[in-house]
Amino acid sequence: MANETLAGGAFRLRQADPATRRAALNQAIIYTVLIIGAAFAILPFLYTVSVSLMNLTEATGGRALPSTPQWTNYTEAWHDAQFSLYFMNSVKITLISVGGAVVFCALAAYAFAQMEFPGKSFLFTLLLSTLMLPEAITWVPNFITVSWLGRISPIPWINNWPSLTIPFMASAFGIFLLRQFFQQIPRELWDSAQIDGSGHLRYLITVVLPLSTAAVMTLVLFGFVGAWNALAWPILVTTSSDWRPISYGLLVFLDEAGALLHLQMAGAIITMLPIVVLYFFTQRHFIEGIATTGLKG
Amino acid sequence: MPGLHYTISAKSGVGALALQNWESGFHVDSTASQPAAFRSDLRQQVRAAPSWFRGRQGRRLREMLLAYSFLAPAFIIIGLFGLFPLAFAAYESTLRGLNKIVGSYDGLGNYVKAVDNLIYIITFWIAAALIYFAVQAFVRAFQEQRQEKTKPLPWLMPGFLTAAGAALFTRFVFILLPEMLLIPSKLRGQANTQEAFRALVVETWWLPKVQIALWIAILVLAAGSVWALLINRRMPTSSRERIYFMPFFNAGICLIGSAALTWFTWTEISAAYTAALEEGVELELWSQIVTISAGFLLLLLAWRLWESASGRSSNTGVALRLVGAVGLMAGAWVLIAELPRVVAAGDEDWWNGLMATVFYVLGTVPIQLGLALILAALLFQKIRGQTLFRVLYFLPYVAPFVGTAAVFRIIFSNRPTAPLNSLLDLFGAEPLLWLSEPAGIIQMITGGNIDLGPILSGPSLALVAIMIYGTWTYVGFDTVIFLAGLGAIPNELYEVADIDGAGGWAQFRHVTLPLLSPTIYFLSLYAVIGTFKAFNHIFVLRQAAALGTTDTASIVIFQAFKRDTRYGYASALAILLLLIIMVITLVNNRIASRRVFYG
Numbered sequence: 001m002a003n004e005t006l007a008g009g010a011f012r013l014r015q016a017d018p019a020t021r022r023a024a025l026n027q028a029i030i031y032t033v034l035i036i037g038a039a040f041a042i043l044p045f046l047y048t049v050s051v052s053l054m055n056l057t058e059a060t061g062g063r064a065l066p067s068t069p070q071w072t073n074y075t076e077a078w079h080d081a082q083f084s085l086y087f088m089n090s091v092k093i094t095l096i097s098v099g100g101a102v103v104f105c106a107l108a109a110y111a112f113a114q115m116e117f118p119g120k121s122f123l124f125t126l127l128l129s130t131l132m133l134p135e136a137i138t139w140v141p142n143f144i145t146v147s148w149l150g151r152i153s154p155i156p157w158i159n160n161w162p163s164l165t166i167p168f169m170a171s172a173f174g175i176f177l178l179r180q181f182f183q184q185i186p187r188e189l190w191d192s193a194q195i196d197g198s199g200h201l202r203y204l205i206t207v208v209l210p211l212s213t214a215a216v217m218t219l220v221l222f223g224f225v226g227a228w229n230a231l232a233w234p235i236l237v238t239t240s241s242d243w244r245p246i247s248y249g250l251l252v253f254l255d256e257a258g259a260l261l262h263l264q265m266a267g268a269i270i271t272m273l274p275i276v277v278l279y280f281f282t283q284r285h286f287i288e289g290i291a292t293t294g295l296k297g
Numbered sequence: 298m299p300g301l302h303y304t305i306s307a308k309s310g311v312g313a314l315a316l317q318n319w320e321s322g323f324h325v326d327s328t329a330s331q332p333a334a335f336r337s338d339l340r341q342q343v344r345a346a347p348s349w350f351r352g353r354q355g356r357r358l359r360e361m362l363l364a365y366s367f368l369a370p371a372f373i374i375i376g377l378f379g380l381f382p383l384a385f386a387a388y389e390s391t392l393r394g395l396n397k398i399v400g401s402y403d404g405l406g407n408y409v410k411a412v413d414n415l416i417y418i419i420t421f422w423i424a425a426a427l428i429y430f431a432v433q434a435f436v437r438a439f440q441e442q443r444q445e446k447t448k449p450l451p452w453l454m455p456g457f458l459t460a461a462g463a464a465l466f467t468r469f470v471f472i473l474l475p476e477m478l479l480i481p482s483k484l485r486g487q488a489n490t491q492e493a494f495r496a497l498v499v500e501t502w503w504l505p506k507v508q509i510a511l512w513i514a515i516l517v518l519a520a521g522s523v524w525a526l527l528i529n530r531r532m533p534t535s536s537r538e539r540i541y542f543m544p545f546f547n548a549g550i551c552l553i554g555s556a557a558l559t560w561f562t563w564t565e566i567s568a569a570y571t572a573a574l575e576e577g578v579e580l581e582l583w584s585q586i587v588t589i590s591a592g593f594l595l596l597l598l599a600w601r602l603w604e605s606a607s608g609r610s611s612n613t614g615v616a617l618r619l620v621g622a623v624g625l626m627a628g629a630w631v632l633i634a635e636l637p638r639v640v641a642a643g644d645e646d647w648w649n650g651l652m653a654t655v656f657y658v659l660g661t662v663p664i665q666l667g668l669a670l671i672l673a674a675l676l677f678q679k680i681r682g683q684t685l686f687r688v689l690y691f692l693p694y695v696a697p698f699v700g701t702a703a704v705f706r707i708i709f710s711n712r713p714t715a716p717l718n719s720l721l722d723l724f725g726a727e728p729l730l731w732l733s734e735p736a737g738i739i740q741m742i743t744g745g746n747i748d749l750g751p752i753l754s755g756p757s758l759a760l761v762a763i764m765i766y767g768t769w770t771y772v773g774f775d776t777v778i779f780l781a782g783l784g785a786i787p788n789e790l791y792e793v794a795d796i797d798g799a800g801g802w803a804q805f806r807h808v809t810l811p812l813l814s815p816t817i818y819f820l821s822l823y824a825v826i827g828t829f830k831a832f833n834h835i836f837v838l839r840q841a842a843a844l845g846t847t848d849t850a851s852i853v854i855f856q857a858f859k860r861d862t863r864y865g866y867a868s869a870l871a872i873l874l875l876l877i878i879m880v881i882t883l884v885n886n887r888i889a890s891r892r893v894f895y896g
Contacts, residue, residue, distance in 0.1 A: 030675045037672050038689045041773060045692070047716065048704045062714030108371035116357075117364040118526060122543065123372070130379040134830045134878060136854045137871035140864050141385030142378055144398055148477070151494045167378035170371035200363055228697045231833045232855060247699040251837060254703055261707055272700035279695045283688050286695070290774070291781030 052265035059261040070262070077266035080257070085241060086249030087270075090228060093164050093245055098223035100169030102216060108170070109178035110204045114190065127172045135232065142167060143236050163237040164245070168226070174219050177289070181215035182208055218289030221282055228275050246271050383875075384470050390869035396862040399478045405565045407869035413643040414582060415636070418589050419876070420562040427555035434548040438541055449541035455524035456545025462518030463546075464553045469510040476501045585639050592632030599625035647870060649845065650853035651877075654829055656756035657849060660764045661771070662824045666817065668768070669775030674805065676776070677783045687780065690773035702766065702837035706732065709762040709838075733842035734758035757846035763838050770834070771827075775820050782816030783809070818889045825885075826878055850874050 051059050053069040078084065111117070112124055146167075150157035157163040185208055193203045209216065231247050238244045244252075250271045257263045279286060390407050394400025408416035438449045480497045487493055501507065525542050566582060573580040602622040640648070672690065676683055693701060708716045709731040718728035734741075737754030738761055756764070786809065794804045810817075832851040839847045848856070854874065858867035 030678060030680065034672065034675055034680070034686055037668075037772075038686055040769070041689050041693055044701065044704050044708065044769070045696070047708070051707070060712070060714060062712075062716070062719045104371040104374065107367040111364040111367040115360055115364040115367070117361040118522075118529075120364075122546075123368065126380070127372075127375065130375060132826075132875075132878060132882060133379065133383065134826075134851065134871070134874055135832065136830070136851045137386050137868075137875050138378065138382040139855070140389055140858055140868045140871070141382035143858075144385070144389075144478070144864075145377065145381070151481075151491065152498055166374065170374040172375065172379070175371060200360075200367075225695065225697070229699070229833060231699060231836065236859065247697060247833075250699050250703060254706070254837075264703060264707065268700040268703040272696045275695060275697055276692070279692070280688070283691070287687060287691060287777050291777055 048265045048268055051262055052269050054262045056260060056262060059265075060259065073262050073266040074270065077253070077257075077263045077270060080263065081249060081253035081267050082241060083246070083249065083253075083267070083270055086244060086246040089243055089249075090246040093161065093230075093243075094224055094227040096161060097165035097168040097227055098220055100165065101171065101174050101223050102219060104170040105174035105178055105219065106204065106209060106216070108175045109182055110200070110208060112175065113179045113182035114185075114187075114208075115200065127175060130172045139232065139236060142233075146237060158237055159239045159243055161243060164230075164234060164243060167233075168223070173222070177219055177222075178212065178215050181212045185211055214285055215289070217282065217285045221278065221286050221289070224278065225275060228271075381470070384467060385474065386868040386871055388471055388474055389865050390872050392865040394863075394865060396864075398864060399475060399482070400865050403865065404568065405562075407866045408873070409642075410866065411644045411647050411870055411873060413640045414585055415589075415640045415643070417562060417566060417582060418586050418639070420558055421586060422590065422593075423876075424555045424558045424562070427551040427558070431548040431551040431555070434544040434551070438544045447541075449544070451528050452525070452541035452545050455521050455528060456542050457521075457549040458517060458524060459521030459542075460546050460549025460553060462514055462521050463550060464557075465510070465514035465517055469507070469514045472510045473501075473507050476504060476507065585635065588632050588635045589639060592629045592635070595625045595629035595632065599623075599629060646845065646848070646853050646856075647850075647873075650848050650850045652752065653756065653760055653847060654849040656760060657764055657767070657831070658825050658828045660756060660761070661767045661828065662821060665768045665771050665824060666775055666820055668772050669779055669820075670813075670817075672772070672776045673779035673783060674809070676780060687777060690776050692773065693770045694774040698770070698833045699837055701770065702834040705762075705766045705769075706838055709766075729758065730842070731762050732759045732838060732847075733840045735842070735844040735846045737846075757843060759840065759843035760847045763835055763847055766834060766838065767828075767831070771824065775824075778820060779813070779816060782813050786812045818885070822882065822885045825881055829874060829878055829881075850877075 050065055052073055053071070054063065054066040054073075055070050058066055112120065146157045146163040150160075150163075153162075155162065189207055190203060193207055198206070227245065229247060230245055231251070234243075234245050234248045238248070241249070241252075250267055253267050254264055257267070389398075391402060391404055392400035393403035393406055405416055405420075412419070441447070442449050477498070480494065480501060483497055484493060529540065569582065570580055599622045602618050602625065605618060676686055680686070710718075711728070711730045711733045712718065713722070713728045715728075715731075717731065721728055735757050738756060738758055740754035741758060790808050790812070791804060794808050799807065829850055831849055832855065835847060835849055835852055836855070839852065850870075851874070854867050854870045857863050857870060861867075
């Protein structure tokens, strides 16, 4: 196939060699298709940024660009929607649930990857089978479980952090992801750790985890995105804005802001920004994490 | 792999072979590569260790307990919030009531409400399928026995016992659950304090029937696993004896499940007959079950025949088979045409939700995968800025759904000045209602004068808008996974194809596509199941004006729970959704095992 770079192809085009001319044409077509695809992917985002900087008449009038950027829209949306509250809620929920997920998933993944015990394959199959369950089937039972647990534990669960974080502190996906990485660590390392008198737990903390930062990073990112996306469950278990996460906050704001499109879009940008920034900084971990777990299905 | 297994008791003699074999022979040996000095060093270490640590059994036990304690937190959470809900939902789905956690017992009532008499046919076929799976597990085990000369039979009893233990444990859950759920209502009239609640919890836990059920389950479970462990220990470690525990365990679970389901359905059907007798209505349950089942059997046969046709070489054979298959299908159609009458009294919202989901799958998955494949194939050429393209394509998938859905709500707004409507205006077309349009698109294209019925008029324009959003979100995700799949194809294959004179398209068709088939398979399954689970963006994008035409299965369940507070009914719908997803997965696996090429 066409392996020349665009510049090389263009240079040889002048020599009118039919084969290279075709290659250059191929390249041009490929780039055109790819750029059109990219345009479709990011146009909605650009449109959002543009509308979020308009005033009300411009936003409802169907203009493409604001005449003068209204940066105050962002502060206005931030105050109107109580985003500082929702933002902090989401950050707290994310930190607690992702912190728990890293600890519990790492322990379980280590046991599956590096230890021998009866019932290993059975437990692993059981674990993977939970991936098939639709979230919808857990709504009613978990809602009841959570409210019931709130009655017997010292702190309430409904409309409080436990119901929003504890169910997400361990997942089949996270254990599977970490196990894939832990398995690749050569057994010789464990041998030498043993000679140094290290037990499993110390080996996991001092050797395995530092070697698997990429995997842990991926898990953290997924936890972050998951917590930022959560909607159905927070709607069910929160009764006031005290613990509502940002996606729910945005949904409430969309209804409140009604016709104020520019504020709605500013709110959407505020919601999306942390994840998008995080994504741009860690996109390699992110995409590779998805690709490796996705391929193995 | 071993190394850690060097902590071997002195009596077994430290030949490399003994080392290799000591732990059940599973491990690939790497001792040969270790220098002898290193090994003797290790032996020194081992001798210095305390005796309980040196003992082979002690070491194994220690590792086992440590492994279980590592697993415990994750399994408690997943068990409580991921597995237990399945049993809980099954229990809850048999109860009826508004805003009541423990409603009155209603058997299959909720299911009948959702899908009418079809539920009896479904339970009948699940019971039959479970027996089929059990038989299949047996047959496979014994086929393997003949080929590999191993003995599966000793595993029969421990497998079945453990399965019975698991079933008894489920029974314990079903006994404990209602008692625990009734505690709040018992508290009525008393001081509603946490102490009183906790006291009642403790009291419920120590109820004789709860304790008896628990201990029976524990004893049977323990008997089964100890038996299995004993057999495992007695097995000669040198021979690579296969462990037949799982097949028999699965078979046991299937048989017990089938029996329980048959009994349950039977009592339900008899109850339905008695009720019908009292009311003097004629109940055609059995004839319906027979007709529909026969229809699906014919369909299955037709599919089998169709499949076998593809393997034939003679043209007449193929033709005969195809004609037969078509004939059978026609017969099946006649019988299945009875279906609408069987499900007539079902819940319209639920059927519409399923129909919307099917439309959604058909309208998004092929387009999404096709576009992604094209983009991935192009990106895989040596392209400048490949990373940049990849990052941009992936952005819609990463950005929070509620945020992007809010954007699309405005893009697809019904205002005349909204982006898409101004685009239409450019071409001189009338503005559309988009997300607020309940009419089917085929209906709209044909002018809306003829009533096409719910299926033929196609998805509503509102649903189409949501499909466009769904495709926009997932194309980048699919592209990234396709790219990884393309990267896994060895380059030599293309070089060989080049030498053979295969052109670009031929290479794509005969090298890329077959080797990419596992990825295509994974992505399509993921996309279909994802659609059945889809909730967030549809919940944000749905408008009251679309009259529920955009509500997919998950939304209907959510509304039954949150808006109508019919807990039992929502659970029943969720169980039905799970069944659909399981059937899709099974059928997909079947097809994949034949069609997918794992290079």
